Amino acid sequence: MGIKVAKFGGSSLCDAEHFRKVKAIIESDPDYHYVVPSAPGKRFDDDEKITDLLYQCHRKVERGQSHEELFRKISDRYLEIAEALGLDFDIEGLLIDTSNAIRQYKNPDFAASRGEYLNGILLSKYLGWDFIDAKDVVKFDRQGSFASEWTNEIMADALKLHKKAVIPGFYGAYPNGDVHTFSRGGSDISGAIVARAAQADLYVNWTDVSGFLMADPRIVKNPKCIRELSYRELRELSYMGATVLHEDAIFPVHRAGIPTNIRNTNAPEDPGTMIVTHPSADRDRDQIITGIAGHKNFTLLSIEKAMMNAELGFGRRVLQALEDFGVSFEHLPTGIDTMSVVIADKELVTRKDQIIQRIQQTCQPDSIDISAGIALIATVGHGMTSAPGTAARLFTALYEAGVNIRMIDQGSSELNIIVGINIEDFETAMNAIYRAFVKD
Ligand code: ADP
Numbered sequence: 001m002g003i004k005v006a007k008f009g010g011s012s013l014c015d016a017e018h019f020r021k022v023k024a025i026i027e028s029d030p031d032y033h034y035v036v037p038s039a040p041g042k043r044f045d046d047d048e049k050i051t052d053l054l055y056q057c058h059r060k061v062e063r064g065q066s067h068e069e070l071f072r073k074i075s076d077r078y079l080e081i082a083e084a085l086g087l088d089f090d091i092e093g094l095l096i097d098t099s100n101a102i103r104q105y106k107n108p109d110f111a112a113s114r115g116e117y118l119n120g121i122l123l124s125k126y127l128g129w130d131f132i133d134a135k136d137v138v139k140f141d142r143q144g145s146f147a148s149e150w151t152n153e154i155m156a157d158a159l160k161l162h163k164k165a166v167i168p169g170f171y172g173a174y175p176n177g178d179v180h181t182f183s184r185g186g187s188d189i190s191g192a193i194v195a196r197a198a199q200a201d202l203y204v205n206w207t208d209v210s211g212f213l214m215a216d217p218r219i220v221k222n223p224k225c226i227r228e229l230s231y232r233e234l235r236e237l238s239y240m241g242a243t244v245l246h247e248d249a250i251f252p253v254h255r256a257g258i259p260t261n262i263r264n265t266n267a268p269e270d271p272g273t274m275i276v277t278h279p280s281a282d283r284d285r286d287q288i289i290t291g292i293a294g295h296k297n298f299t300l301l302s303i304e305k306a307m308m309n310a311e312l313g314f315g316r317r318v319l320q321a322l323e324d325f326g327v328s329f330e331h332l333p334t335g336i337d338t339m340s341v342v343i344a345d346k347e348l349v350t351r352k353d354q355i356i357q358r359i360q361q362t363c364q365p366d367s368i369d370i371s372a373g374i375a376l377i378a379t380v381g382h383g384m385t386s387a388p389g390t391a392a393r394l395f396t397a398l399y400e401a402g403v404n405i406r407m408i409d410q411g412s413s414e415l416n417i418i419v420g421i422n423i424e425d426f427e428t429a430m431n432a433i434y435r436a437f438v439k440d
């Protein structure tokens with residue numbers, strides 16, 4: 001007997017049919033004590049996510065327009081689920097109150113959080129479990145940073161009072177009680193927080209794929225599933241764009257030594273992916289790499305100056321210019337007389353010219369070259385960089401696919417090799433790297 005915490009994503013709770021699958025999964029294992037639901041997601045490709053509709057409602061309210069017609073779409077989804085499942089409580093009243101509160105509070109986070117709140121109430125009624133409102137147990141400080149230790153204390157105390165409970169994902173509250181959300185996809189973080197506070201033996205993250213795949217299935221066709229992944233590998237992959245799990249969902253469970261299991265609600269018999277602190281010794285040794293992930297929209301600043309290597313403080317002055325304008329960077333590959341900085345486009349939007357000017361003033365370089373339209377791809381795996389021939393294989397694959405490499409960075413952790421390429425080569429490069437390392 002142990003304790004398991006389950007998180008179900010939006011696609012796993014998109015309609016009544018999926019609620020039934022969720023109930024069957026939960027009831028098949030008495031170890032499940034706490035469930036963290038997302039808001040209903042898409043039922044088909046061009047369907048709308050409840051969270052997106054709620055943000056739209058808020059925008060209408062803010063513009064002084066009526067949000068009622070739009071909110072009807074939301075109400076209809078919940079009513080349909082409640083009716084099909086034969087849930088007997090005043091859901092209509094709850095929906096009317098919610099709609100009024102969205103108009104009254106004029107707060108985007110509050111509006112967005114109602115997707116999880118309503119779904120949590122529905123699921124708790126359907127399972128016959130207690131409901132714990134996340135605003136009472138997930139806390140942010142006044143600046144909006146997640147208050148991990150405070151949350152852990154009050155969450156642990158609250159869980160002790162409920163043997164079986166549903167806690168909605170995605171939101172919590174500021175110290176004054178106002179609702180605040182995590183960033184999009186944040187229910188993964190809520191699930192991890194509950195797992196830590198419950199001192200769970202396992203955090204099961206139920207989604208719509210049978211585990212963490214070696215590459216994004218929307219780019220590489222039928223990628224293989226990763227059976228076991230370390231938290232460090234996961235961090236590299238999710239930071240670099242493997243969106244299956246929110247990148248911040250790692251910290252609470254990793255720190256508490258709780259493994260995460262990614263499973264498919266639509267194929268619950270599949271074992272999925274286990275994410276663990278230490279990879280097991282008998283892990284498939286034929287597989288050099290663990291996974292590939294990538295991200296678009298970076299800019300490469302290449303700064304050149306003869307004798308840069310001998311000039312004391314050059315690198316510091318470049319980074320100072322970034323810091324002065326509040327810009328963080330991703331990578332910093334250097335040569336003898338060149339230094340490059342890779343920066344996400346969103347960081348540069350309004351500050352590019354000022355930063356260049358500052359670098360010109362303080363560093364007096366021979367040239368600064370700015371290349372926008374860069375994509376980064378990380379190839380990740382424990383000990384990968386120490387396996388002979390790995391880099392050669394990767395670069396040969398890109399060369400043969402006609403992809404020009406703009407930047408190379410090999411993390412000192414020996415866990416990854418990152419290449420910068422032109423955005424238009426992104427899909428080609430992902431597929432080329434995958435094929436070079438993974439044999440069907
Ligand atoms: P949920 O609604 O359950 O939170 P998400 O849509 O957030 O699910 O995440 C699951 C999706 O992540 C998959 O459907 C898949 O399209 C996408 N994805 C991207 N990269 C990967 C990967 N490496 N492995 C698995 N899925 C991935």
Ligand code: ASP
Binds near residue numbers: 052184
């Ligand atoms: N419903 C929220 C979103 O769409 C949170 C989540 O699904 O994890 O981003």
Ligand code: MG
Binds near residue numbers: 188244245246
């Ligand atoms: Mg998600």
